[in-house]
């Protein structure tokens with residue numbers, strides 16, 4: 081069985097460590113906080129982030145060098161904002177034979193880099209193509225209860241994807257592979273924006289019709305941007321696309337949905353983020369997507385509206401009015417059209 085380091089002892093890092101421990105691997109769960117490492121090892125709990133018993137096969141470390149010494153794989157699971165900082169610390173310590181995986185969902189504003197690109201830039205011995213992505217509809221709370229969950233791992237290198245699949249797959253955690261790293265990463269990152277919107281809609285008191293509309297037209301925006309960047313449109317119909325969109329827009333576990341819900345009820349963004357106490361990735365990602373849409377000249381009216389609510393003080397109800405009164409158009413000009421163009425040749 082393998083030795084695996086998981087970097088980031090938040091809710092997702094802890095849940096993924098539990099999956100690896102269930103698969104008999106030796107897991108080193110790294111946190112930058114010494115007190116947290118001590119507490120996890122002493123109490124077998126990480127209550128601030130996840131309500132679960134931590135199996136004995138998991139040892140928490142606050143020393144990064146010890147955590148990654150001799151491991152087969154390193155899994156980055158810190159918030160996107162912290163990826164570069166952690167990767168820079170890992171760089172002098174990592175052996176080039178190690179498989180690098182990440183399970184974070186975001187895009188860096190300004191540079192518009194995906195997480196695999198950021199890690200590839202910071203780790204001198206690795207190219208971005210060598211980083212494996214793990215993404216899909218997977219709330220940590222349910223994974224920790226061993227409830228049926230499906231994810232996709234993606235790499236241009238099929239051997240690395242299969243190795244990652246083998247590390248994680250078990251009877252309650254089913255892992256598929258995909259070669260479309262771009263589509264898998266973009267789907268996971270961009271759905272968080274739409275989940276903020278779904279939360280805002282619910283917070284305003286709108287019903288299921290509005291949420292279904294947001295999810296469907298949101299998916300069209302995700303696919304539009306993703307394909308303009310070169311992703312396979314079919315990826316957005318898979319687990320890290322529509323699958324993750326469904327779970328994040330409809331689950332009370334979602335931090336993005338919960339943050340949106342509080343915003344829709346009239347709370348201020350700063351107060352909402354303070355109240356959450358955990359990462360709400362959509363807030364940063366919407367900045368990146370807004371910028372991306374402008375650069376790529378791709379229409380993303382929902383993303384734009386959510387950006388305006390978060391950063392330009394626009395009232396959510398006014399954004400709804402703005403979206404509902406856009407010019408008349410055909411529906412099937414998006415994903416279906418892209419699919420037709422791609423597969424009718």
Ligand SMILES: NC(=O)C1=CN([C@@H]2O[C@H](COP(=O)(O)OP(=O)(O)OC[C@H]3O[C@@H](n4cnc5c(N)ncnc54)[C@H](O)[C@@H]3O)[C@@H](O)[C@H]2O)C=CC1
Pocket residue numbers: 088089090091092093111112129157158159160162165166183184185186218219220221357358359361
């Ligand atoms: N929670 C979930 O169910 C899922 C989360 N994800 C993704 O996983 C990533 C991490 O999310 P969560 O674990 O939920 O976040 P979280 O908010 O529960 O925990 C984040 C962890 O990262 C640590 N951290 C923050 N800044 C750091 C730094 N500079 N250096 C080292 N550690 C740092 C925090 O101390 C904390 O332990 C996000 O990108 C999220 O979108 C993906 C799938 C499911």
Ligand SMILES: O=C(CO)COP(=O)(O)O
Pocket residue numbers: 185216217218219272275324327328333334335336337359360361
């Ligand atoms: O990505 C997730 C589930 O697949 C977690 O979403 P939240 O960050 O909104 O909780």
